[in-house]
Amino acid sequence: MAGAGVVLARARTDADDRLIEADEPLAGLQRRCGGDLPGTVAVPALLEIVRKARRLGLKVARTIEALDGEETVRAWVEIDPEGDRGSGGCAISIGAWSTTPRATPSDEETEALRIAIDRAVAELSARLDPEQGVLTVDSAAPDLAALVRKMRNRPGTPWTDFVDLPDLSLHQPIHWRLVDGARCVVPGSQRGWTATLVPLGRPDPGSAGFELLLVADAPLPAAFPAAEERQPATPSFGREMTPVLRQPIARIIANAETIRSRLAGPLPEEYSNYAADIAAAGQHLLSLIEDLSDLEVVEAEDFRTAPDRIDLADVARRAVGILGVRARERGTRLEPPGDAVVVPATGEFRRVLQILLNLVGNAISYAPEGAIVRIEASTQGSLAKAVVIDDGPGIPADKIDRVFDKFERLGRGGDGGSxxxxxxxxRLARAMGGDLTVDSDAGQGARFTLELPGAD
Structure with a gap:
């Protein structure tokens, strides 16, 4: 065996990828992996290359890894098809067999996996300020509708004021570590919930706020609420399909992240990359579903916002805080309005934040690495304005009139955007009595201006 030295074991498979003969130590590993002899190859990495060699009719040689209890097995294998493409089995030669203790994931890796899974299966997500006050909240779970309404009507209120924490008897302020993983009782919901708090900001965790996730301990009861009480007379993508699709897609993402991070055991780099692609595709699909749901909401004849007095400059600073990690990953510097800037405006807080997150997120995506994205906020007469300025390629003159059209992607391809x-x-800006406009020249970046009615 070239590159592997002495042959330690030989084996054979048939045209159905069943292991029909095997020497030790492969025979023992086959059984410990849950397979039989004869039986389908039970070592995942070996099965993959056996299938590839048989289908292509080509000899394949490489190192494989497999879990064997508390040990990791590494071996050099050569797979030699014994017939025409797909018509016969394969001869297997094994060399350089070695075992090492299975690596234990670090605390950081374990925590990252826990958060990734909770984020994927959570039925409520919210952004909190550094004092755990509610900034935005989103949920499609029918038994959380009343909770969402209360949170949206009282922005800045600590999230713990809206739920019961039966295992804790504490007073404000509550340190976030005490409520991370706490059991929650939500008024109006028959299900139990667990809270996950993800601190944002460095080097002091929580300095940029928190992400709140609520994970249910059981599926929604089929009888809650009655279908006639919660479904409209005509089919609704947002109300019917979004909750149905979110959970299975979220679980696909969570499982793919588990595989990608190799926390379930060693995995060749190419399979880890496949899992990363699956997770990314799932995220894109989930984003598209959320966009289609929002589209249905804003195009409804009865759509209304809940305007209130807000500080537009403060909302801009919060948007920058939320997108700070994403910007740093691309080497982009975000420059929000200064802390002393105050721009009173009239608008619905969470909708204004949604608009600015979209504008700043687009700017990060379009700007070249190392660029600067500025957000300016000011009062001009009776209007409050927030301007997002990027150093990207700009928008060609023949496309600028189509920027706000439905499904217009500005020539992007393959990035998952809807x-x-x-x-x-x-649509949201105009529903709040304002507007959203753009000014751009090709090659000179873009300026998106959000206008809202001012406030006294």
Whole structure:
């Protein structure tokens, strides 16, 4: 065996990828992996290359890894098809067999996996300020509808004021570590819930706020609420399909992240990359579903916002805080309005934040690495304005009139965008009595201006 030295074991498979003969130590590993002899190859990495060699009719040689109890097995294998493509089995030669203790994931890796899974299966997510006050909240679970309404009507209120924590007897302020993983009782919901708090900001965790996730301990009861009480007379994508699709897609993402991070055991790099692609595709699909749901909401004849007095500059600073990690990953510097800048405006806080997150997120995506994205906020007469300025390629003159069209993606391809973000953002701005406009020249970046009615 070239590159492997002495042959330690030989084996054979048939045309159905069943292991029909095997020497030790492969025979023992086959059984410990849950397979039989004869039986389908039970070592995943070996099965994959056996199938590839048989289908292509080509000899394949490489190192494989497999879990064997508390040990990791590494071996060099050569797979030699014994017939024409797909018509026969394969001869297997094994060399360089070695075992090492299975690596224990670090505390950081374990925590990252826990958060990734909770984020994927959570039925409520919210952004909190550094004092755990509610900034935005989103949920499609029918038994959380009343909770969401209360949170949205009282922005800035600690999230713990809206739920019961039966295992804790504490007073504000509550340190976030005490409520991370706490059992929650939500008024109006028959299900139990567990809270996950993800601290944002470095080097002091929580300095940029928190992400709150609520994970249910059981599926929604089929009888809650009665279908006639919660479904409209005509089919509704947002109300019917979004909750149905979110959970299975979220679980696909969570499982793919588990595989990608190798926390379930060693895995060749190519399979880890496959899992990363699956997770990314799942995230794109989930984003598209959320956009389509938002589209249905803003195009409804009875759509209304809940305007209140807000500080537009403060909302801009919060948007920058939320997107800070994403910007740093691309080497982009975000420059929000200064802390002393105050711009009173009239608008619905969470909708204004949604618009600015979309504008700043687009700017990060379009700007070259190392660029600067500035957010300016000011009062001009009776209007409050927030301007997002990027150093990206700009928008060609022949496309600028189509920027806010439905499904317009500005020529992007393959990035998973739906082309609905700017359309939805403008609809939201106009629903609040304002507008969203753009000024750009090709090669000179873009300036997106959000206008809202001012406030005294």
């Amino acid at each position: 082309g609905l973000g700017l359309y939805i953002s403008r």
